[in-house]
Amino acid sequence: LGERLYLGMDFGTSGARFALIDKRGTIHAEGKREYPHFMSEEKVDWARSWKATLFSLLEDIPSHLRKLVASISIDGTSATTLIVDSNTGEPLWRPLLYNESCPDALPTVKSIAPPNHTVCSGSSTLCKLVSWWENDDSNKKSALLLHQADWLLWLLHGKLGVSDYNNALKVGYDPELESYPPWLLSQPYSQLLPSVRAPGTSIGHLKEDIRSDFGTTDSIAAFLAARATQPGKAVTSLGSTLAIKLLSTTRIEDARFGVYSHRLDDKWLVGGASNTGGAVLRQIFTDEQLVKLSEQINPMEASLLDYYPLQTIGERFPVADPNMAPRLDPRPESEVEFLHGILESIARIEAKAYSLLKDLGATQVDEVFTAGGGAKNEKWTKIRERVLGLPVSRATQTEAAYGAALLALRGTDEK
Ligand code: ADP
Structure with missing residues (x-):
């Protein structure tokens, strides 16, 4: 009937899935899509491919159930990074994928971060940011860093520049202090960092609608699925x-x-x-x-x-x-x-x-x-x-999309 449903979406490495659950955790609909691989200049245009997949999955939800969606949570691959224009949200650079390494940035990152910090790995989000900062000449004043899930959620809620603890960890955010550390804030590129909320905190309402969205990373969502x-x-x-x-x-x-x-x-x-x-x-x-x-x-x-x-x-x-x-x-x-x-x-x-x-x-x-x-x-x-x-x-449940749906449920305090 009019029961509220909670939508989890998992953006993995080759495709995306969704799970739609009720407040008891029962699944009402599930689905998946491979990324379409739109090309641009002989490379996969990942941002466009993810965006198309997001809207295809939303359309895959039977319309009588789609109406009942109370909130949406999206998880993406950890450390998949976009640098976007802070006014339009359009990518200024191709997305840097979770497994891409930017070893050129490691010496700089190691010189500012504490020893053995999570950012001291070539594939960390911070190495990606520093590598872009040092190599790209586009307008840095209106640039903004977003993670894959942040960007996809932005397409739904329209608030640019919001992330969550889990996604922000690999750029150097300290979830214990609930802030970026001073060694990071003193860097010129710290102006690009998104504001950070607890995963499962409502970010905003769906554009033409009244529902909330939340973000996290794929591995967290998979853990949440196991309950x-x-x-x-x-x-x-x-x-x-x-x-x-x-x-x-x-x-x-x-x-x-x-x-x-x-x-x-x-x-x-x-x-x-x-x-x-x-x-x-x-x-x-x-x-x-x-x-x-x-x-x-x-x-x-x-x-x-x-x-x-x-x-x-x-x-x-x-x-x-x-x-x-x-x-x-x-x-x-x-x-x-x-x-x-x-x-x-x-x-x-x-x-x-x-x-x-x-x-x-x-x-x-x-x-x-x-x-x-x-x-x-x-x-x-x-x-x-x-x-x-x-x-x-x-x-019993291991799909990250299911975990993301639980996060959407948790965020609305109806568990
Ligand atoms: P991926 O990390 O690629 O997503 P999956 O979770 O799909 O991996 O698991 C695939 C792996 O499971 C394979 O590497 C395969 O060797 C292993 N596997 C499949 N069936 C069995 C089995 N009966 N016993 C142990 N391992 C198995």
């Missing part, structure tokens, strides 16, 4: 790589390991990512083989095979070693034993990752939810329970 709300609850993503996120009462930052904390209300979402994960499995086995061979594994028995499965040389978390070589030998004759050894070795890396977070001062993990392609492997879940010494289960 792990107590300190000590964690989500391990077993996709192509292994990433962990832990809800902690303390904040941890260490750029050596790529570990940083997002603020979630009065708590911290601490995360790190290893280069190990499912991509290595896929190099060796098909998904069908993974299912068949896994069936024959006895998860209660420890595998003594000690591997370090990596696709290429180099690891950053839980061990920072750019020269670490992949280790996958000795290879036993039995494929079942080989797979068991790999799954067990990845579980040991996961255990080490959680123990590193604890050593760095995070809340001790007490339960792990699992997302990603590896989550459906029940034998692996059992192996991980034994190696981690913790309850492990599959997260």
Whole structure:
């Protein structure tokens, strides 16, 4: 009937999804679209492609449900950066994508930021800003920095220059002080920085309408989807790589390991990512083989095979070693034993990752939810329970779009 619905939109790497939920979290509609890849001067015009996808997804929502949308939350890929004209919102430069690195800016950034700060990585938003500032000659007076989600939300609410803690973290915003730090504010380009609000704070009302919008990053939205709300609850993503996120009462930052904390209300979402994960499995086995061979594994028995499965040389978390070589030998004759050894070795890396977070001062993990392609492997879940010494289960919801919808709901205080 006239029930209010909450819309979450997740702008990922290759396409975008939406989830429309009610206040109990029940999904009423879902959908996805690949980015259309509009070209301009032989390059993908990402801003135009995202914009078109945003409006296509809104049109994909059945119109009788669209009328009931009370609020919208959008998450984008972290550190995807746009420099726009502060009057018109039009991009002054092509968007700098989440995984693009601007090593040219690193010396400058390292000279102003505290050691091991999150911004001290070539792909940080601050490195992107500094690189643009030092290399582009366009009018800097009317320039403004926005993150992907900020810009997409602007298309809906029309207020230019607003961001949230999660997106602003990699440009140097301090969510504990709730301000940009003095070392950043004293830089000439600090005039480009957007104002920052807590994720899930209403920014404004939809242009021709009365609904609010909110922003965050993709990984935060995926964590929110799992509904792990107590300190000590964690989500391990077993996709192509292994990433962990832990809800902690303390904040941890260490750029050596790529570990940083997002603020979630009065708590911290601490995360790190290893280069190990499912991509290595896929190099060796098909998904069908993974299912068949896994069936024959006895998860209660420890595998003594000690591997370090990596696709290429180099690891950053839980061990920072750019020269670490992949280790996958000795290879036993039995494929079942080989797979068991790999799954067990990845579980040991996961255990080490959680123990590193604890050593760095995070809340001790007490339960792990699992997302990603590896989550459906029940034998692996059992192996991980034994190696981690913790309850492990599959997260019921893992779509970032669902998490974004929960954020839209939370922002309206109707949970
Ligand atoms: P991505 O990070 O690419 O989004 P997904 O979450 O889609 O990854 O997960 C894909 C990964 O899951 C693949 O690398 C694959 O090796 C792994 N995978 C698929 N099926 C299984 C399985 N039964 N057991 C363990 N891993 C699996």
